[in-house]
Amino acid sequence: MNISGSDFQTDVEKKIEENYQKLNRFLERQTEIADSFKKAKINGKLSHAYLIKANKNIDALSAARFLAMLFYCSADTPCFTCSECRKILGNFHSNLKIVEPDGTTIKKEQIQGIQEEFIKASLVEGARFFAINKAEKMSSAAANSLLKFLEEPTGKQTYGILITENIDLILPTILSRCQLLTLKKMNAESIHNDLKALGFDEEKAYFISRFSQDINDAEAFMNDPIKLSILEKIPAFVKFLSERNNESFDFYREIENIIFIDRECFRLFVDLLTFFYIDIYKIRNGYEKLFFLHEKAFIEKFSQKISKAKIINKIDYLIEISANIDYNINSQLSFDQLYMKLRG
Numbered sequence: 001m002n003i004s005g006s007d008f009q010t011d012v013e014k015k016i017e018e019n020y021q022k023l024n025r026f027l028e029r030q031t032e033i034a035d036s037f038k039k040a041k042i043n044g045k046l047s048h049a050y051l052i053k054a055n056k057n058i059d060a061l062s063a064a065r066f067l068a069m070l071f072y073c074s075a076d077t078p079c080f081t082c083s084e085c086r087k088i089l090g091n092f093h094s095n096l097k098i099v100e101p102d103g104t105t106i107k108k109e110q111i112q113g114i115q116e117e118f119i120k121a122s123l124v125e126g127a128r129f130f131a132i133n134k135a136e137k138m139s140s141a142a143a144n145s146l147l148k149f150l151e152e153p154t155g156k157q158t159y160g161i162l163i164t165e166n167i168d169l170i171l172p173t174i175l176s177r178c179q180l181l182t183l184k185k186m187n188a189e190s191i192h193n194d195l196k197a198l199g200f201d202e203e204k205a206y207f208i209s210r211f212s213q214d215i216n217d218a219e220a221f222m223n224d225p226i227k228l229s230i231l232e233k234i235p236a237f238v239k240f241l242s243e244r245n246n247e248s249f250d251f252y253r254e255i256e257n258i259i260f261i262d263r264e265c266f267r268l269f270v271d272l273l274t275f276f277y278i279d280i281y282k283i284r285n286g287y288e289k290l291f292f293l294h295e296k297a298f299i300e301k302f303s304q305k306i307s308k309a310k311i312i313n314k315i316d317y318l319i320e321i322s323a324n325i326d327y328n329i330n331s332q333l334s335f336d337q338l339y340m341k342l343r344g
């Protein structure tokens with residue numbers, strides 16, 4: 001392994017550049033959060049703990065970096081180029097600690113580590129920041145440790161940003177100590193237009209724009225052959241479910257091969273299927289704005305054969321499966337159950 005100075009420097013430069021791009025994207029789309037930090041800082045109204053309800057397509061850590069820059073960059077609006085900004089972007093600012101899951105969980109020692117670092121850095125003046133990414137992965141010992149820390153921070157000027165995609169998994173005691181911030185979603189219409197401008201197929205672009213948080217997310221979807229193939233198989237799968245005489249399991253195997261590639265594939269399959277049933281429900285209620293606009297004829301026909309109660313029942317079931325995917329060890333079993341349940 002070569003850890004010579006120049007390689008190290010290149011890695012740091014790469015990190016700075018990467019985080020700079022992320023921060024830029026964040027500021028373009030989440031102006032409200034950036035503005036609220038600025039205003040709260042000026043008025044001395046910053047909260048000591050924020051919880052950001054994030055999604056996997058927006059780098060919410062950028063919010064923590066921006067907040068730290070408001071204190072450390074000497075420009076009114078962070079300049080991104082001074083040594084303080086660069087330290088923050090390169091993840092080596094001594095007063096900004098970022099914690100991410102170590103493996104599958106965030107351990108107690110990691111939370112204690114923040115406190116220790118801050119105590120060590122107490123000779124250095126200034127505010128201290130910490131960010132906990134995927135905060136829902138905290139072990140209960142880690143969460144308790146954080147709770148103590150939130151109650152007795154190492155200094156008055158300590159600010160924490162917790163980031164989670166699943167707010168339901170955050171301890172209520174922690175939740176009650178945080179100010180909640182929600183990221184703004186990009187409007188589906190503008191994603192659709194962006195995708196069309198990029199030359200993507202109009203109908204698919206329409207669907208994906210409704211299913212994506214922003215243009216990056218949508219573009220990644222359009223360029224991912226596995227995701228596209230899952231999307232294409234959804235109507236066929238619903239047809240397959242309704243053809244009771246069809247005992248051919250080739251198609252079943254085909255679906256399995258693709259959705260068991262990893263957990264995200266399975267999640268996508270379940271979520272898309274949910275949208276498909278929502279469309280069936282919409283048509284049933286005379287509502288024309290579908291996600292799967294390109295499958296309208298089939299959806300219309302299918303919706304006549306199934307009762308509203310049954311549709312709702314299936315949607316509820318799919319939502320439950322999707323919410324529990326992270327805890328389902330046996331995907332095969334849950335897919336088999338899903339098949340049986342949707343068929344019935």
Ligand SMILES: [Zn+2]
Pocket residue numbers: 072073074075078079080081082083084085086
């Ligand atoms: Zn600066």
